[in-house]
Amino acid sequence: xxxxxxxxxxxxSTEDLELLARLRQGDELAFAELVERxxxxxxxxxxxxxxxxEMAEEVVQDAWVGVLRQLDRFExxxxxxxxxxxxxxxxAKTRAVRERRTLPFSSLDGLxxxxxxxxxxxxxxxxGERWAGHWSSPPRSWRExxxxxxxxxxxxxxxxxxxxxxxPAQQAVIVxxxxxxxxxxxxCELLGLTEGNQRVLLHRARSRVRRALERYLDETQVAR
Amino acid sequence: xxxxxxxxxxxxxxxxxxxxxxxxxxxxxxxxxFDRHLALCEGCQDYLEQLRTVIRLAGRPTVEAVPPETMxxxxxxxxxxxx
Numbered sequence: 658x659x660x661x662x663x664x665x666x667x668x669x670s671t672e673d674l675e676l677l678a679r680l681r682q683g684d685e686l687a688f689a690e691l692v693e694r695x696x697x698x699x700x701x702x703x704x705x706x707x708x709x710x711e712m713a714e715e716v717v718q719d720a721w722v723g724v725l726r727q728l729d730r731f732e733x734x735x736x737x738x739x740x741x742x743x744x745x746x747x748x749a750k751t752r753a754v755r756e757r758r759t760l761p762f763s764s765l766d767g768l769x770x771x772x773x774x775x776x777x778x779x780x781x782x783x784x785g786e787r788w789a790g791h792w793s794s795p796p797r798s799w800r801e802x803x804x805x806x807x808x809x810x811x812x813x814x815x816x817x818x819x820x821x822x823x824x825p826a827q828q829a830v831i832v833x834x835x836x837x838x839x840x841x842x843x844x845c846e847l848l849g850l851t852e853g854n855q856r857v858l859l860h861r862a863r864s865r866v867r868r869a870l871e872r873y874l875d876e877t878q879v880a881r
Numbered sequence: 882x883x884x885x886x887x888x889x890x891x892x893x894x895x896x897x898x899x900x901x902x903x904x905x906x907x908x909x910x911x912x913x914x915f916d917r918h919l920a921l922c923e924g925c926q927d928y929l930e931q932l933r934t935v936i937r938l939a940g941r942p943t944v945e946a947v948p949p950e951t952m953x954x955x956x957x958x959x960x961x962x963x964x
Contacts (some may be wrong), residue, residue, distance in 0.1 A: 683963040695943030725962040775896040790891030795924030816938045835939040860900035867935045
């Protein structure tokens with residue numbers, strides 16, 4: 658196996674240790690900066706489990722209290738960020754169970770079901786043809802789409818909608834990986850997934866979102 | 882271009898292993914086959930480019946703002962913690 662792309666955030670960095678020293682000295686500015694930096698990822702991780710924003714916000718606040726309580730025991734064996742997120746994840750899970758909600762996220766969700774192909778089979782040449790399995794209807798290059806439209810608010814909203822309708826486990830993985838930019842290792846740890854399963858879910862999620870975006874861009878192109 | 886052989890990937894395979902490729906989780910031989918296919922196939926180049934665009938568009942462009950009352954509450958908790 659090749660070295661994983663994932664392993665970046667496994668120990669506390671020098672910056673983490675400096676920040677930690679400032680926190681332990683009671684530096685409010687350092688604390689406020691940390692809260693700002695981690696609020697988004699914390700909120701989205703909490704949402705994976707509790708599935709409603711108000712409850713997710715409560716979980717995040719509650720988790721910070723837990724962070725402060727345990728800060729003197731933080732040993733730097735993971736990055737500060739991963740350590741904080743682990744606390745949020747645990748609290749969110751506990752909260753979801755306590756509220757007796759159907760867990761919106763289970764790490765094995767749908768993994769044993771066949772996913773269907775990433776691309777509709779009719780877009781490839783059928784068996785028996787000389788170039789069987791090659792594109793019959795290849796994807797259009799999005800380089801032809803004007804940059805200001807491709808990167809517009811509307812297009813981003815369309816991607817967000819496509820992510821929002823994914824099955825929960827796929828959604829959780831693509832949100833942590835591509836929306837929040839977490840590493841594969843962090844995502845595996847926080848969601849309790851093996852590397853292989855994380856990758857399968859990421860693949861299914863990205864493939865579906867690509868299809869939705871392709872449909873959207875083709876339709877709006879025709880409409881012009 | 883020569884006829885496809887058993888050892889070559891076809892486009893239908895490419896779209897299923899593209900995440901392994903992007904994640905850098907492909908065995909060196911598979912990666913070479915993938916690169917060989919990609920070099921000759923415009924459709925798959927465009928497909929890969931589309932996925933990179935999806936990843937770019939999914940990324941949050943701005944940081945989530947902390948509601949002021951939340952920040953105020955947390956700063957109070959921080960002051961109490963030091964006592």
